Each structure stands twice: as structure tokens, then as C-alpha cells.
Amino acid sequence: MTSLNTHTRLAAPAIVLAGMLAVPVYGHHGTAASYDDSKQVTVTGKITEFWWRNPHSALFIDTINDKGEHTNWSIEMGSPGVLTRAGWNRRMLVAGDMVSIVVHPSRAGTPVGVCANPCNVTANGKTLSVREP
Numbered sequence: 001m002t003s004l005n006t007h008t009r010l011a012a013p014a015i016v017l018a019g020m021l022a023v024p025v026y027g028h029h030g031t032a033a034s035y036d037d038s039k040q041v042t043v044t045g046k047i048t049e050f051w052w053r054n055p056h057s058a059l060f061i062d063t064i065n066d067k068g069e070h071t072n073w074s075i076e077m078g079s080p081g082v083l084t085r086a087g088w089n090r091r092m093l094v095a096g097d098m099v100s101i102v103v104h105p106s107r108a109g110t111p112v113g114v115c116a117n118p119c120n121v122t123a124n125g126k127t128l129s130v131r132e133p
Contacts (some may be wrong), residue, residue, distance in 0.1 A: 035104040035114045042111065043073050043120055044100040047123075052080050052090035059121070061099060063111075075103055076114040086130035092123070099123045 005075070045063035057077040064070055077083065093099065100122045103113030115121070118131040 011078065013063055021116060034107060034112075036107050037104050039104045039105055040102050040116055041113065042100060043075065045073070045098070047093055047095050047097045048072060049095060050090075050093040052083075054079055054081075059093065059099070059115075061067075061101070063118050071111045073103075073111045073113065075101060077119060078115070078130055082132060083130055086128075088128060088130065092128060093121070097123045 043061055043063060045061040047059065048062050049058075049060040051058040051060075057080060059075040059077060061073045061075065062070055063073060078086075083089075102116045102120060104116055106112040118129055119127045
């Protein structure tokens with residue numbers, strides 16, 4: 001009986017560790033629930049921030065509509081690894097750059113979107129492109 005308890009005590013930390021390692025994999029999500037893939041919106045304006053971080057980079061753009069109202073869009077993009085393989089770097093987009101980007105908008109109607117695939121960003125007259133896997 002002592003042997004069984006010893007094996008159980010030794011196995012318990014391994015089981016907990018395996019569970020902890022599995023959580024990040026389980027936690028990754030698709031975009032279909034949040035964004036409307038049947039619609040595309042072109043967002044044009046001035047970059048306020050560009051986040052080069054995992055799991056997804058993000059672009060924040062100030063736009064002005066026909067009535068002169070300001071809106072700040074948050075746009076999800078690929079991971080830094082995906083963007084790097086496509087030739088991008090963290091300094092390609094900076095606050096103040098004028099950009100135009102096609103996104104799939106939020107299903108909730110908020111100024112949030114995910115870059116369409118392929119992700120094409122026209123910044124200061126130059127188009128940057130990346131195709132997500």
C-alpha cells in the first residue's frame with residue numbers, strides 16, 4: 001500500500017504540470033466568433049499605436065468620419081513571428097503614419113477588427129502585405 005501512495009505522490013506534480021502546459025494551447029482561439037468574415041471595411045487614418053507582441057500584434061488608428069467625429073480603431077494582426085517571416089519589423093509602422101487597412105469588423109459593431117487575409121496595410125504610400133497561415 002505504501003508503494004501505491006508513493007507513486008501517486010510522485011505522479012501528482014507531473015499531472016499538474018502537464019495540465020498547466022496544456023492551458024495556453026487550449027486557450028488559443030479563432031476569430032470567427034468575434035469578427036464578421038462576410039464583411040470587409042477599409043479603415044483609413046493616423047496610427048496612434050502599434051503593438052508588436054504575442055500572441056497578436058495590434059494596430060490602433062484614429063479615423064475621422066464625414067461629420068468630423070473621431071474614432072480610434074483597434075485592429076488585430078498576425079503574431080510578430082508571422083509578420084517577421086513576411087519581411088515586417090517593429091519599426092515599419094509608427095505613431096503618426098497615415099495608413100489604410102482592410103479589416104473584418106467586430107460582430108458587436110464596435111471599432112474593432114481583424115486584418116483581412118492577406119493582410120495588406122498601406123502606410124505612407126507603401127503597401128505591406130502578409131498572408132496568414
